[in-house]
Amino acid sequence: MMKPVLRIDGRGACAVSGFPMLDLPKAAWNGGMLVTTLVLAGPYFTWGAFTLFITVTYTSLLIGHSVGMHRLMIHRTFDCPKFLERALIYVGVLVGVSGPSGIIAVHDVRDWAQREPRCHDFFAHNKPLPMDLLWQLAFRFRFERPPTVDIEPHFANDPFYRFLDRTWRWHQLPLAALFYAFGGWPWVVWGVCARVIVSAAGHWTITHFCHNPGDGRWSVRNASVQASNLRGMGLLTYGECWHNNHHAFPESARIGLEPGQTDPAWRLIRLFECSGLVRNVGHPRARHEREDLIDAPPYDFVAH
Template identity: 45%
Template sequence: MSDTGLHTRIDFAADADPVNGVVRWSAMKSIWWTGMLLGWVVGGAIWFSWSAVCVFIVSCAVTLCLGHSIGMHRKLIHEAFDCPLWLERVFVYLGTLVGLQGPFGMMVMHDMRDWAQRQSACHAFLSHQSGILRDFWWQLHCKLDLDAPPAYRVPDRIAQDRFYQVLQSTWMAQQVPLAMVLFAFGGIGWVAWGICGRVAVSVFGHWLIGYFAHNDGPDKSRRDWHIRGASVQGYNVRGFGLLTFGECWHNNHHAFPGSARLGHDGQMDPGWWVLCAFARVGLITRLNQPSDLPERAELEPITHDSDQTRPFDLGSPRSDTLPSIR
């Protein structure tokens, strides 16, 4: 398997059941997101300004790209590149500001879902394959308690990091310092848009893209790779590369989870572009691409009627030259 991190954090051989469990309302999740949504709708309307909208756009871009996509997902969870610890912590801090969870919580949430989707069957909560309204309610307002979950262990390097421990225990409160800065410069309107609006939209968008990235549709070309034995396949969500900073190319990611590059052959991947920019100034090294990862026996390329070639050129293994962003 190419994604060794998941296998060191979850024991795939353990007697765990990804199917049977109970979905329960989570007061914390529900109140958190609903409160942010109401704060944005009410406060954002009363104290509306175009400067507040600009704060919303810029803060979403910074936290979602540098924080969620690069810091939490490509670095902390998949270890798809190397960088100095101080830079990693900056990325992860920005990822915490997204408002989904702290670093440990993000790892557990992501890894449990990935583990379940790689099994022959899993609970509909973990597959996103319920109706869209039910999945919205489940993901933003509920939690799943499996009857027999697998044991999970956060790696010592992360679990024993005091900075990450503080972020995890105070991940909701981390919005407060930023809110104070926004209030000082722009008043309640900037807080409503830069905190409440940003968190509400980011959490909702994370769910919505995840829903379509795990469900089939009439466009069969949304998938270039098939994972044998997996109960859930990933799908590329076209047209959202810029908006999701590359996270929409989910079929690519299911095929090569350890790759720092998510978009291929013209698929827009701003997260990759940013990583390449950091690499050019020497702050990032070992940028994994599909060609750098071990082959997976269960991975099958899918050919389409209009293209009987490999879905995309894997290229040659990483060399000392910097990767192309194309």
């Protein structure tokens, strides 16, 4: 069984006290990608560029964000050789949201806040979607009493990941050069600018709906935010939409736990496991280890 990774020390911290404040680098990055897309996507539209956009957006989010950054780097739901770990996380960096440490910090602080008895609207995602998107794409939360984030040495001391933390935005440039060589400016506009802003906005849109009332059979004891499953969205979201399951079993590499809950990222992990590249795959913990869950059904999941 994979052990949960604890990076947050919330002693003395408060998940309510504070306020969202403008984050100029984040706002400039996402705002620049948005404005460029709105101005140039139409004039530079070609079917080849649009096909590139769809293909690279989906595969980078599937391979890099869902498998690499979320299920491997953040939750450590499986182990793999260093070369594969770095490759998966690098693809996650190419998504264009943040570097490895930034992704870990944003995720873990949010997860900590949501599991507190009360948390600010910034973390609860209960404002209307336009306001929530504005906050997530252009603001950061300034705590009055912040928690401490302690990223484990495996990532914090790795020179490759530290390099990616310093340079993550610049890695769009070689990608842009490659796209320009094959498809000119249409491929750059759609393959970089449109892809980055749609990836970021799409991520936070799914996050918004997954943390508002909806379908789900699990409740996490004393948590101020209970996650929802989004029916019919498994293929589009790589399996991340089964978020009620994920809040209950963050140690599981598989998020689509029930029949009919499509989980493409899990299928990729299983492919790696069958090829011998992945081991120690995490599954939902047994009944007697679910004291933190309310009204948990009396059965164990069967991995497949």
